[in-house]
Amino acid sequence: METNELSDHITEAGEHHHGEHGVSDVTFRKRVGLVISLLAVVLAITATGGSNAMKTAINANIERSDAWNFYQARNIRETATKLSRDQLELMQAGASDATRAAIAARLEDYKTAIQHYESDPVSDGKAELKIKAEAAEARRDLAQSRGESFEIAEALLQIAIVLASTCILTASRQLLLVSALFAACGVVLSANGFAPFFELPFGH
Numbered sequence: 172m173e174t175n176e177l178s179d180h181i182t183e184a185g186e187h188h189h190g191e192h193g194v195s196d197v198t199f200r201k202r203v204g205l206v207i208s209l210l211a212v213v214l215a216i217t218a219t220g221g222s223n224a225m226k227t228a229i230n231a232n233i234e235r236s237d238a239w240n241f242y243q244a245r246n247i248r249e250t251a252t253k254l255s256r257d258q259l260e261l262m263q264a265g266a267s268d269a270t271r272a273a274i275a276a277r278l279e280d281y282k283t284a285i286q287h288y289e290s291d292p293v294s295d296g297k298a299e300l301k302i303k304a305e306a307a308e309a310r311r312d313l314a315q316s317r318g319e320s321f322e323i324a325e326a327l328l329q330i331a332i333v334l335a336s337t338c339i340l341t342a343s344r345q346l347l348l349v350s351a352l353f354a355a356c357g358v359v360l361s362a363n364g365f366a367p368f369f370e371l372p373f374g375h
Contacts, residue, residue, distance in 0.1 A: 196342045203338045203347060210335065210354055214328040217361040221321030224364065228314035231307045238304035245297050249288035256281040319371055320364035327357030 256278060263274045290296040295303070334350035337343075363369060 199342055199344070200339045203335055206347075206354075207332055207335045210328055210332050213354075213358060213361065214325060214332065217321055217324050217328060217357070217364070220361065220364050221318055221325060224314045224318035224321055228311050228318060231311035231314060235304050235307035235311060238300050238307060241295065242297055242300040242304060245288050245300065249285055249297070252281050252284050252288070256285070313367070316370065317364045317367060320360045320367070323371075324357045324360035324364060327353045327360065331357060 259274050259278055259281070263271055263278075266274060287294070288296055290298040292299060331350045331354035334346055334353065338347045338350065
């Protein structure tokens with residue numbers, strides 16, 4: 172529900188039955204209007220949080236995908252190097268002394284390359300890429316969980332605003348309590364989106 176739609180809804184509600192009830196109903200409606208305004212602010216903040224969580228999830232998933240792709244590329248190169256090493260080791264047995272020395276030097280190069288593929292803090296070996304990929308996965312999962320909290324919170328807050336707007340027409344205190352219940356749940360879930368302190372029993 173957009174902010175301008177909320178404003179129109181409140182205005183239309185205030186125009187109906189104005190002056191038909193006592194002063195207490197007028198005061199009640201004014202207070203409900205204030206509550207609706209506050210809920211609209213919370214809804215806008217929640218929507219912003221949900222949008223940011225979605226962007227974070229998308230970016231983290233891209234980082235995860237890139238890290239695993241690089242990991243796979245390193246793994247393919249390492250496998251190819253190991254195969255070349257194994258072939259040279261087989262050739263070394265029946266080679267001359269001079270050839271053996273050349274093969275030994277080449278095998279040492281292969282050994283160093285394999286070590287770099289496994290772990291290299293400078294150019295990111297498999298170990299470093301795995302850590303990066305897993306960290307990105309954790310950020311993605313957290314952002315998705317936050318996004319789910321924001322999404323449900325938005326729905327609850329919108330329902331609360333609609334019910335509270337109806338209270339302006341009906342001056343119903345009971346309906347306002349129902350609206351307050353939806354609003355409270357929405358605020359809790361919105362807060363959980365910004366600073367997760369519990370996990371939803373359902374989701375991704």
